[in-house]
Amino acid sequence: MMNQRIRQQDIAKKLGVSINTVSLALKDSGRINEDTKLKVQEVAKALNYIPNSIARSLVQKKTYVIGFILPSITNPIQIETAQNIESKLLANGYNMMLMTSDHDKNYETKALDILLSRQVDGIFLFPTDIQDQRKNQEKIKSIRDANYPIILLSGGNFILPSDSVYMNQYLGAYKATEHLINMGNKDIALIYGGTRNTEKHRGYIAALKESNLEYNPNQVATVQNSSYEQGYRAASQIIKNGSVTGILASGDYLALGALRWCREQGLRVPEDVAIIGFDDLEASRFAEIPLTTITYKVEELTTQATDLLFSLISNQEKLTWIEPRRFEIEPTLVIRESCGFKKRSERLL
Amino acid sequence: MMNQRIRQQDIAKKLGVSINTVSLALKDSGRINEDTKLKVQEVAKALNYIPNSIARSLVQKKTYVIGFILPSITNPIQIETAQNIESKLLANGYNMMLMTSDHDKNYETKALDILLSRQVDGIFLFPTDIQDQRKNQEKIKSIRDANYPIILLSGGNFILPSDSVYMNQYLGAYKATEHLINMGNKDIALIYGGTRNTEKHRGYIAALKESNLEYNPNQVATVQNSSYEQGYRAASQIIKNGSVTGILASGDYLALGALRWCREQGLRVPEDVAIIGFDDLEASRFAEIPLTTITYKVEELTTQATDLLFSLISNQEKLTWIEPRRFEIEPTLVIRESCGFKKRSERLL
DNA sequence: TTGTATGCGTTATCAA
């Protein structure tokens, strides 16, 4: 029910000029009389005219809307990424349409179709799952082949159907595991999201292998989402399973949940169990035992991603002929207290 | 650069029928031959036809897009609210356009204009600030008077220009303060967002007054956002100011930051300082001292809000003649350990 | 059951 809104026609009629004149005047076009321009703008303001961008989009074939698909809210990093990108888009005159894909399993495809139908000028996609990504691979490829800018916010040691910007999670997991090993741990557990985190899994295994440590499936727990509760629960299972002295969790909330369980059991951290997380959330800095973790460089990632998107948008050449580019961002280790190496000074205000 | 996409015209030409036939067939209209309908749908699928909803919106005067304006990301409750509403909208065939208003101070107005220009079918607005809300009051009123559904997700003891659904924060703060008093605290500090939280401020004062306790401005700290860091910092200031034994924070992260500061100073919680937060985030359940807090009933709020929105959308009567409705949701106290009353059993899995 | 014609509000092209 858009109620009768003011159109260019209305203000044209009021002034006895043509619609075209109004259109040009509102555009602040140079090739129009200053007086009439002012008159038009004045009346427009008086009538509270608001341009209909739907109509404009139809003729210009451009909506200035960018779609953003992300799995869900449990990972605050993804939300932060979305909002960070939103503000960058805004600075360039674009708005964001946000869709979450986790509602049902195959919703990612549907979300893509909706965004295409809405004629968005580009898409950022946080794939739900490497599995699903493979499944949508053809679709994504065809979207890109139609010169439609689509950027993936994930990646790894495999071929992607489109351009991508991502934190190198393999490397992150490798560094984290290596750190646990260096701190003297030999039985290191992994708490992670299964098919959502295959790269982290790979990095974990690679680091173990590098140190000639055995990969023990009993020390790996799969988790539904990256909440405290799941980390708490996973820790309870894993530690009962054996002599684990180190835990790598694929997210900080998982790590903090695990930390809580350990503390409740009277286990000391890091003396009895060392814990390391992922993402460097604020909660980790303020945890009871400040958490050692792996950074997720949101600002760097979103800057790269939006730059890439805008270059694709303004670029005229057929994307088909360009190899998909990938930008990796290298995560770094943030050492706090949960694996040893106390540095109390860090939290000074 | 929308590349040449398939239109109804293209599939009409391919089949030698009229556009109208195609339009009806794709609509699955009853008044069309089954054979041709199937044929059309087949070709549409083969050509990978995706309807142009921009064009459809122009003629139907309906976009099936709802705008959502929220201040920023520091409050995870607002994000959760947005995503919760997004999923409810989706179930009804609507999508959400997300805008954050905190970038510059007066951006809320601009966001409203953008959404109106984009012809969204309705708007949810989380006002940045009561102050700003007053400022935009006329604008919001005029939007509503134009029969444009706009719903505010805040409220209080004052007149609102449009329909609203909100947690009664006055009551929440009252209950929280009362609880602190009941636990024997007489010097109770408030950490809150200033003009963003006037209702909480009022509730705090009312509860003090009810117990004949003096309101002491030195025990009130204003904070930039609801992060751990701000809570940590505020606690350091406030506790140095005097003999505070209880802290009410307007958000759980603030409370947890304050908790951390106290612990680092060797203060026991709740024995030396009792702390209570707001929102009942997951982090509070898993804190080193599980946090007593006030619930924010996201699901209840979003259900009310979307129901109200859809009733406005389908309603044909002039909104001008209807008094703005308001739905208050009553917050409840969740007692954990940070104010006393230990209940260790709660966290069983 | 299908086709034709018109319009949605705007921009763009071409004359005047």
Add this chain to the structure above:
DNA sequence: TTGATAACGCATACAA
């Protein structure tokens, strides 16, 4: 500097 006219892709009223 302005005005008429034709698009944009789709839906709808009406005709056939």
